[in-house]
Amino acid sequence: MPPPAAAQASAPAQSVREAILDAAERRFADRGYAGASLRDIAAEVGLKNQASIYHYFKNKKALYEATLARTVQTLVPLWQGAGDAIAGAVDGSGAAASAAFLDSVLDHLEQHPDVARLIERAGMDDDRYARTTVPRLLRPLYTAGLDVLDRAGGPWPPEQLPHVATGLYHLIFGYFANASLLRAVMQDDPYTPEMFARQRVFLRAAVAQLLGIAPAPARPAVQKGRNRR
Amino acid sequence: MPPPAAAQASAPAQSVREAILDAAERRFADRGYAGASLRDIAAEVGLKNQASIYHYFKNKKALYEATLARTVQTLVPLWQGAGDAIAGAVDGSGAAASAAFLDSVLDHLEQHPDVARLIERAGMDDDRYARTTVPRLLRPLYTAGLDVLDRAGGPWPPEQLPHVATGLYHLIFGYFANASLLRAVMQDDPYTPEMFARQRVFLRAAVAQLLGIAPAPARPAVQKGRNRR
Amino acid sequence: MPPPAAAQASAPAQSVREAILDAAERRFADRGYAGASLRDIAAEVGLKNQASIYHYFKNKKALYEATLARTVQTLVPLWQGAGDAIAGAVDGSGAAASAAFLDSVLDHLEQHPDVARLIERAGMDDDRYARTTVPRLLRPLYTAGLDVLDRAGGPWPPEQLPHVATGLYHLIFGYFANASLLRAVMQDDPYTPEMFARQRVFLRAAVAQLLGIAPAPARPAVQKGRNRR
């Protein structure tokens, strides 16, 4: 995984298979499983024929699952990094570790605008499509997150941790998943550097609060100075 | 739990038009715009033929927009209640007002399990479907929420308020929108009374923190006692 | 049949039945039997419901045949006039009689722009629709025309008369039936008074020639003076 920001646009894809996955990621993120057509995906890759896709993937569902798997897999290192940082954290550095984790996730989501939408859709698409795949892929991330949360030792009682974990997920991923709605409703492009920086500030503070790291959210002045990237 | 406006399930619908909207709400929430078929919707209503739907709605798109509009409109009173409560809040009662608002929203989402999924999908479905309708419907809720946030006078600087507002939205709605994913990943049904109560506890604390109302989230013991509904 | 130029537009139709026939005439002429829908016809009449048509006509085919019958019937008097004039013609006045007939037909077609298209379509629509009706309606006109031709005693041998008759029909009706094509191809509106007058001049000369009445078509100068109506 040498280049972190890769293959998103129409760059010379390493392999056709990879190019198909790229196009599929975009289409599935944009329109969902049912709304994305193999014809469109093939066309976007430059393939003249949908049949070509079947050389690389058994059928639409397999392509979907491969797309999802690839996308989720790129998140795994981030989680691992977080786990390691927390594990090796001496007293007090937990805050720094979690902030670093948040930043790495935000960087990733900013550079891969399809990821959040793809995962959010996968989570909503009723078990009709990809019945077992989605849980199988996402569960590791969930348990890892839970584990981090547990070891970080926040103010939450154990039975609340699942809710905290999913809450953090929605807080962070929601902004990116709903970017197109936010654009219309906020009347501002969420991917603008300014907007994005503000979101980062907000999330830093919010996450810190939820994790019981920040004593109080009274950070406005400081944040203002910090939110340039 | 005696809600006056029920008719969500397979109760004897007042009118056919309303029954169609009910079925459409379920299908669109479950499968999204592209994945829902008029045939299925008609069948669920008991109509023998998709053609009947066209007696009540011009198009699939028109049906979708009507469904969405009806769903969103049922949220408006909640927002208005919140606005009024905050407006009339004497010093210190803002916390109670916002807690009441949160509770009313949670009650609504629990009783209408399609609402969150429907709105979340509408926000993600790229402008291909319902280009202008979604913003038009949701913007009032957004500005109202922003207004409440502003008057509540939390610790956030003004330019952060949009991010706080949408953050709260994702925090609250995300749990319900992704219920099916959570079910698989948490290995617990999010709509179980116990799970739901825990989520309520979590959200109360989280929202209070984010609004700067609660000094610290160290509320486990108290919450445990309060979260039975 | 008091008013010759009647009920074409949205004038206060005598009866609903008549109004339906008016709308049907327009639609069937514009789009043909298959292309015209009862919904459109009902809407054009102002009826809110296609079902209302069924109070007046058994089904679409019956409406079509009634429309056709009414349209053709309005032509019958013209033919009769021609027959009478020819029958009572003293030597040499045959030319005047046939010219008068042509003029009356042209007046009628100018004022009823649907007639020619309706009949032309009926003649082309393969026996699928209105199998026996069309011949039954049009045959009288044909035989009458043949009779006139015969008695007029032109230069054609008897076995050619059917071809002359139909040739005249196409010559005269074709211009009106294909008006929309001519408009595009000639780049001039065939219903313009000027264009129409020229067509009249042309037809007068052409018909006279074909009937052997005019010794030669060298009529330009005279025609120019005559073609104002």
Added chain:
Amino acid sequence: MPPPAAAQASAPAQSVREAILDAAERRFADRGYAGASLRDIAAEVGLKNQASIYHYFKNKKALYEATLARTVQTLVPLWQGAGDAIAGAVDGSGAAASAAFLDSVLDHLEQHPDVARLIERAGMDDDRYARTTVPRLLRPLYTAGLDVLDRAGGPWPPEQLPHVATGLYHLIFGYFANASLLRAVMQDDPYTPEMFARQRVFLRAAVAQLLGIAPAPARPAVQKGRNRR
């Protein structure tokens, strides 16, 4: 009658695309644009599925326009031949040239019984279908015809030439376009050799008269002798 370009009927079509065009020509001519169904066309070609048609044509309209274009294009050589003949005509041979042209057109229409109906329908189908295509296709033929007429130097003043041209068109094509009506009304099959020969005789005389070539239509005896083919 050994025409090199046949393949009109159910002969083994060169390519599927061509076979589809053949079937479409027949259906569109028989029933018009609205009345012809892709299902029927596919079935007539032997395709088991309407979907196959979409492999060759974008949609029904595109198929229609391709059909029309192909049909009209087969007429172009005839027109060119006429133009050349007239252009190279020494004094007096204009009559022969125009007679030859008429004969070639009649031969073509006899062998391709759909052509006249297809074009006539295209001219009538209100601009709803094939708005610009029909004029674009037919205008060249019109202007070419006009040109020939002009150079032929008949007795008509210039402003009458468009009317003469379209009149000739209707005179010639009308017989074939309305063949099914004529069959019912004349009670004789217009495509019978005898009928067809008589029509040829009629048209020869009529065209000659209209072009001012024949001094008088008193040709019965000669025609009788000539009309066996």
Added chain:
DNA sequence: GATGAATGAGGATTCATTCAT
């Protein structure tokens, strides 16, 4: 490895028609 061709299934939409009111 890629493509052209074909196809069955399904999806939205329109249409003629019927029935009860």
Added chain:
DNA sequence: AATGAATGAATCCTCATTCAT
């Protein structure tokens, strides 16, 4: 006399998928 409601059939069109090349 007119309409609302419902429906079966058909229409255009898209989609996923397969097969031969």
